Amino acid sequence: TKCSLIFIINKQITWTEILVYRISLINCSLTDECCAALASALSSKFLRLTFLNLSANYLGDSGVKLLSSGLENPNCKLEALCLQRCNLTKESCTVLASALSSSSSTLKRLDLSKNELQDSGVKLLSTGLENPHCKLEKLELKRCNLTEESCDVLASALSSNSSNLKELDLSNNELLDLGVKLLYHYTLTAYTLNTHLIYCCVYAFVKISNPVIELSLVYNKPGDSGVKELSNLLYDGQCKLEQLE
Structure with a gap:
């Protein structure tokens, strides 16, 4: 039923402009066949879709591959794509990296959580993140093993100088403190990380020259000593933290 709806829209956009900015089809039992229809719709110059949420559908890597033809089309205006829990693997990362590298890419938010x-x-996806054409501003990789x-x-x-x-x-x-330490040289507006001890997090994100303003340490085990160390650094004149979880 959902696929039929998309195909109907495809037929209509040949003669009228579809003023649709956001579409959410969460947990709608969609398959890769729907991705082919959506790719066609995204490729139309008459569609102004900027937000698409296909989370909790069994799209698989084949579905993302079909969808990518629309993402790389110059007519595509999509800025946010959510694909949480869509049964994706590293194969999808290769396809998405190619889409992010496209000179016509407009994607600013990509959610691949729970895949x-x-x-x-991530290594395959990074080739797209490092591309000068990539405009991505927010990347969500929660629970991706x-x-x-x-x-x-x-x-x-x-x-990369081109990173946005x-x-x-x-x-x-399971990033551990070592993973956080590898990231600490690079400043983002917000980090949401999962580590086991707090001291590396504190050093990494509170003491750097251009510190983050939001920090989440939920589901960690800092202990009393870790919290004490954090509280001391919060009094530091260099700390710009505005939100702490």
Whole structure:
């Protein structure tokens, strides 16, 4: 039923402008067949879609591959794409990296949370993040089975002069303190990280020359000593933290 709706829209856009800015099709039992229809719609110069949420659908890597033809089309105006829990693997990261590298890419937010991307997937995705054409400002990779290896790769991408990334969510991954330490040289507006001890986090994000203003340490084990160290640094004149979880 949902696919039929998209195909109807496709037929209509040949003669009228569709003023649709946001579409959410969360948990609608969609498959890769729907992605082909959506790609066609995104490629139309008559559609002004800027936000698309396909989370909790069994799209798979084949679905993302079909969708990418629309993402790379010059007529595509999409700025936010949410693909949480869509049964994606590292293969999707290759396709998305290509889309982010497109000279016509307009994507500013990408949510790939709750997919089994692993470190190898992030490594593939980073080729797009480092591309000068990439306009991504917010990347969400919650619960993607990542380790400190992903932090090393992301640190390299963030060091690129062309990087526009301002927000990075890596919560519910086994990054450990080592992973956080790899990231600390690179400043983002907001970090949401999952680490086991607090002292590296504190050093990394409160003491750097251009510190973050939002920091989440939810689901960590800092202990009383870690919290005491954090509180001392909050009094530091260099601390610009505005939001702490």
